[in-house]
Amino acid sequence: MNLLDVIPRPALIALGVLVALRLWRRLAPVSYWYLIGFPVKAVRLRWTWRHIASGCGLTKKRHRWWFTTVPGLVASTGVVKVKRRFQRVAVDTKPWMKLPRPLRHGWRVTFHLLDGQVPDDYAKVCERLAHAWRVEAVRVVGSRPGRVTLQASVRDPLTNVQPATPCDDPPSGWTAADLLRPVVGVLESGASWSLDFRLIPHWMNVGATQSGKSNLINALIVALARQPVALVGFDLKGGVELSPYAPRLSALVTNRTDAVKLLAELIGIMGLRMLACREHGARDIWQLPDALRPIPVVILVDELAELFLTADKAEKDEVTKTATALLRIAQLGRAFGIHLLLSGQRIGSDLGPGVTALRAQIGGRICHRVNDPETAVMTLGDLDPDALVAARSIPPGMPGVAIVTGADGRWCRARSGYVSTAAAEQAACAFADRTPSWDQIKASGLGHELDSTDQPQIAA
Ligand SMILES: Nc1ncnc2c1ncn2[C@@H]1O[C@H](COP(=O)(O)OP(=O)(O)OP(=O)(O)O)[C@@H](O)[C@H]1O
Ligand SMILES: [Mg+2]
Known part of the structure; x- marks a missing residue:
């Protein structure tokens, strides 16, 4: 009996896609990163940001209107009646994450600082963020009032560095700049x-x-x-x-x-x-x-x-x-x-x-x-x-x-x-x-x- 007849068709297709993706990743890592690796990573980043921000101590408690449960009265039968209604409760607020931008070796992402935060608070938790995001390193690369930009490196670009070569003469000659x-x-x-x-x-x-x-x-x-x-x-x-x-x-x-x-x-x-x-x-x-x-x-x-x-x-x-x-x-x-x-x-x-x-x-x-x-x-x-x-x-x-x-x-x-x-x-x-x-x-x-x-x- 032919083995291909035994394996269901959808499983064969999935296997083929997996092999193709692995080959693509190995043979053309840059295009793979931009077209597959980064989009998947970006979705994960947005999806998990609340938990990671909370784990790294970057969230703040804020009062928000929230549709939440409130314990009701204990009925005579002993059953606690639970009601759901809108009320102001203290919730963990995460810093707003802008859309991450892909780079050759990772990505850059800007956050809106919460009240009382400074870029240094992010610099202090870079190592935690690197582990949470499963990357080599995370660094603060820029800041302006109310914003901080982080850069994550997936691979260490320092492992293979091209030798320095004499730069070309500028076409219009050397200028002071x-x-x-x-x-x-x-x-x-x-x-x-x-x-x-x-x-x-x-x-x-x-x-x-x-x-x-x-x-x-x-x-x-x-x-x-x-x-x-x-x-x-x-x-x-x-x-x-x-x-x-x-x-x-x-x-x-x-x-x-x-x-x-x-x-x-x-x-x-x-x-x-x-x-x-x-x-x-x-x-x-x-x-x-x-x-x-x-x-x-x-x-x-x-x-x-x-x-x-x-x-x-x-x-x-x-x-x-x-x-x-x-x-x-x-x-x-x-x-x-x-x-x-x-x-x-x-x-x-x-x-x-x-x-x-x-x-x-x-x-x-x-x-x-x-x-x-x-x-x-x-x-x-x-x-x-x-x-x-x-x-x-x-x-x-x-x-x-x-x-x-x-x-x-x-x-x-x-x-x-x-x-x-x-x-x-x-x-x-x-x-x-x-x-x-x-x-x-x-x-x-x-x-x-x-x-x-x-x-x-x-x-x-
Ligand atoms: N960027 C680099 N990439 C790869 N190899 C390097 C690099 N820099 C240095 N090396 C290697 O390390 C060796 C030591 O480097 P180098 O002579 O610059 O060290 P040094 O700090 O000047 O040492 P010393 O204090 O003894 O003069 C070099 O012979 C070279 O092989
Ligand atoms: Mg020397």
Whole structure:
């Protein structure tokens, strides 16, 4: 007997549909998600929202007219008569959920805050919501008066991140708006992770050894290589990290004496730019006309601790000078186009008295995997405690993953695209002709720019 004759036809059809859906999901996960996965999820979200909101403590008691039962009198027979009528009773009210919107890796949904609620109340229950909705993570991604927007990620987009590649030249040439916004990886929302120096002028890049700090510098070099900006390297690990990229660096120092000299020169350049801005009535270099704008400079420091640790008294003077110069750049550099990326395993007061003041001036925080809670606190400050927990739970098997603070003070997970030393070196050599010489940097913006054919000079 044929087996197909035994199985009822509807069961066969259902089986066929199931197999087809599974195949579709496996072979074309994106279209499956948009057409099947997300609509089913959205219906479930709306259907279960009251219970989940109540379980997460997001409901409020409100008095409502409700058609409900009221105990009546006990009849002489002993039977309780129950009546139903409209009356005002206290009921749990859930926050109003707008229609969820699908994203490639999840969805976004906006809620109307109930009286007395603030977006922070939702940030505190993100983990509970993630479990209730069976997703990887839920984050608060936006808020405006009376509204909060959450984003849920079904899959962790950080498990597979494409390497950073040199961006293309804009078709109409580089304009001020395009500069210093290098894309270095991916955020957990699936969006590009751009290290926006224009929004947050200075960044701190912290993490335990092998956590991905140098990889982030590589990604940054690759992403900035094409841009008409100057890159300056401080590599007191004897130059082993940054010297391969020397062709694209306008200056590279590998010992503290040279570092002190170069920082003094940068302070001098900042002073000249200050005068130029004052002359043109501009508050910063971005208000200057394009032709007069000085070349922006990004200072990359690998292993900041090496700049601060002293072996003897003689070095103390140099360390003090270094700390003062870095602090001045951190305080004034934004307006004059001088930006810092400070990398280190730990950037705390144990390095010296100047470091706490320096750290306070650095708005951008990137915290890779850390080994102790103090380093996470030092890097991320007194952000949401969940951010500190997230920083400590980055697994060693996912180097490059970091907690990043945004301009709005919120945090999110991100991962830099893997860029090997060879790939970064290749990009540095390919765009070596775009490296401004030190003299060009000094002269730019002061009305006596040097010819671009001048050979680049690498200081020290
Ligand atoms: N985003 C990433 N994706 C995949 N692998 C990465 C990523 N970032 C780093 N790695 C891997 O982790 C290793 C260590 O990274 P990296 O050298 O950047 O760490 P580090 O924090 O600079 O360490 P150290 O403090 O010892 O200099 C790299 O060799 C690379 O193989
Ligand atoms: Mg390193």
